[in-house]
Amino acid sequence: MQTKPKALLALDVVSLILLAISTYLALVFAPTEAIMGDVQRVFYFHVATAWVGMLGFVAAGVAGIVYLRTQNLKWDIIEIAAVEISLVFFFITIVLGSIWARPVWNTWWTWDPRLTTAAITELIYIAYFMLRQGIEDPDRRARFGAVYTLIGAVSVPITFMAIRLFRTIHPVVIGTQSAAAQGGFAMTGDMKVAFFFALFAFTVIFIDLFWNRIRMGNLAAKVEQLRLKISQ
């Protein structure tokens, strides 16, 4: 029996505390936005979860490339962990975004580059799991998974660019302030505190989940080996 490492346990606790503080900052501490009102508070977690989704997406692509080069199944476990986390967090991002968009854009959904790209990324992830499900041989499963994440990592950014050739109504909050008419806004000091804290908190949460998921993947692989040993 392998017990959970102390450091991971500590990180679990830290993640929970950070999540609680971040929730407080977003819901209570940050001032209410003048035009949109309280619904704007969704923004802090919306961007933070999108950031985690991006981290997972990049991690999966890198793990895929490393797997193809090394053929070490360890990297396959890392890749699945990254894909799973990214899948869940992009989903949360989309749901939070819809909640915000309903009152502000007056619609749950538009075919804007970011929304569409996030949705397509989700579809690619689902396809990824369906592809893996159909393959028994672990090495082949890992190889195909890695090839598919690699192709996805190439396709998704270009999809974003391609849709961006057309008009977009998604506000760009950081960098430019010309998007006020589309629900953009300028952040005040307290908003910035809540925003950057949320980014930080979710990055820690990402590392925590990633670590836990990789550990779980390793344990599952070990169980699989033991089972094979018994059946022989």
Add this chain to the structure above:
Amino acid sequence: MKSPSLARSSFLKAVAAIVQKDLAAEYRSRELLSSMMVFALLVIFIFNYALNLEPSVRAKVTAGVLWVTFVFAGTIGLNRSMAVEKDRGCLDGLLLAPVDRTAIFFGKVISTLIFMLLVEVIMLPFYGLFYNVNLFNPGLLLVMLLGSIGYVVVGTLLSSMAVQTRTRDILLPIILFPIIIPILLSALDASNGFLNNLEFDLIQPALGLLVALDVIFTAVSFMVFDYVVEE
């Protein structure tokens, strides 16, 4: 140690041999082309009623109808082209052959591309006939060629993965469609531009992106194909 030019000629010879084999097999059975063709016609018929293609609507949706038709018919072609190899163990035979494995990939790409372009070129006059429009437009033909190259390159790679899974032909569209969206988007944009006689400056970004996508996806597929057929 072979000289580079000799290696290149043997690579091209291997590619040509695979293309020739596929064309000969198709010439004798005529299974693939006929099913793609009939399927494409049916899709156009369904669209006619689904979208009520009267002249005012048609101007906006012709490119979309054409590309959806090509994509669906292409899926049949891709599935079939790899499934016949897998079914009778031909793929294993091909892999045993002392040639570069990417030669097999390019051979398959070229033969599937030929089938797909044939279907497209035959579908255009049919569409024109049904709706009394002239779709013969060199620009549109160029977009069809470029779009099909990207589609078939990604499709061949993914279908050679799909045939090695339990779910096989059901899986191909699921793993293929989300990946080819950028190709489809730029092909649609460029086709719309040519069909509506826009100025070339307005079409150029989409056309440029399409060329870039063809190059990128060909390079990536070329690099990873070895991993897909490895035993």
